[in-house]
Amino acid sequence: MKIADIGNQPCSVARTLSVIGDTWSMMIIRNAFLGIRRFDDFHKNLGVTRHVLTARLNTLVEEEILYKAPYTETQKRFEYRLTQKGLDLYPILMSIIHWGDTYMDKGQGAPVDCIHKTCGHKFHPVMVCSECSEPLNPKQVKVEIGKGLSVFNAEKVKEA
Template sequence: MRRSSFANWPCSIARTMDLLGDWWTPLVLREAFYGVRRFDEFQHSLGIARNTLTDRLRRLVDEGLMEKQPYQTQPVRHDYVLTEMGRDFFGVLLAMNAWGDRWLADEQGPPIVFHHDRCGHRGRPAVVCDDCGEPMTADDTRPRLGPGYPTRLAERPDVRERFAD
C-alpha cells in the first residue's frame, strides 16, 4: 500500500519528512557525516537489511542529497558521497542530537559530542535568528505565511487566523 505524499504540502517540515520517508534515512545521513562512504560500511555500522539500505541510498541519490562516485570497475562499486544539499542537512541532525541529549540521554551524559574546529571547543547547536543572532524559541517565534504559500489556501479563514500577525 502506497503511503500519502507530503511533497506538495505548503510546509517545509512536511516536505522534508516526505523526502526522508522513514527512520533509516536520517541514520544513513548521520553515518555519511561520520565518514562512512561504502555500501558495506553503511550496512555494517547500521545493521540494516541490504535491500532496505539499497532503497534508502537510491532515494538519497535520486533526491540529490548524495551522489555515487565509482571507486572500482570490476565489478563496479561506488562510494556514496554527500552533495551540498546533503551536507546542508547537518544542521537538522545537530538539532535532533541536541534535543535527544537534553531529553533522552541518561545520567552519564550525551553519547556523542561535537567539536567545533573553528573555535576549538565542544559545541552545542542553537537555532538563532539570522538577522539579530538571538536564539529562536517556541515562546518568541511565530510562523507567518511566506511567498511560496498557495494563494488559494491563504484565503481560507482558518489559515488566515492561524498565521495572523
C-alpha cells in the same frame, strides 16, 4: 491523506519529511556525516536489511542528497557522498543530536561530544537569527503566510 502524499502539501515540514522523515534515511545521513561512504559499511554499521538500505540510498541519490562516485575502476563499485543539499542537512542533524542528548540520554550523558575544531571546545548547537545573530526562542518567532502557499490554502489557514 496517505503518507505517500505528504510531500505534495504546501508545507516545508511535510515536504522535508517526505524525503528524510523515515528512521533509516536519517541514520544513513548521520553516517555519511561521520565519513561512512560504502554500501557494506552502511550495512554493517546500521544493521538494516540490504533491501531497505538499497531503497533508501536510491531515494537519497534521486533527491540529490547523496551522489554516487566510483571508487574502483574494475568492479564498478560506488561510494555515496553528500551533495551540498545533503551538507545543508547538518543543522537539522545537530539539532536532533542536541535534543536527544538533552531528553533521551537515560541519565547516562551524551554518547558523543561535539568539538569545534577552530577553538577546541565542546559545544551545543545554537540557532540564531540570520539578521541580528540573537539566539532564537519559539516565543519570539512569528510565522506569516509566504508566497509559496496558494491563495486557496492561505484562506484555509486563516479559517483554522
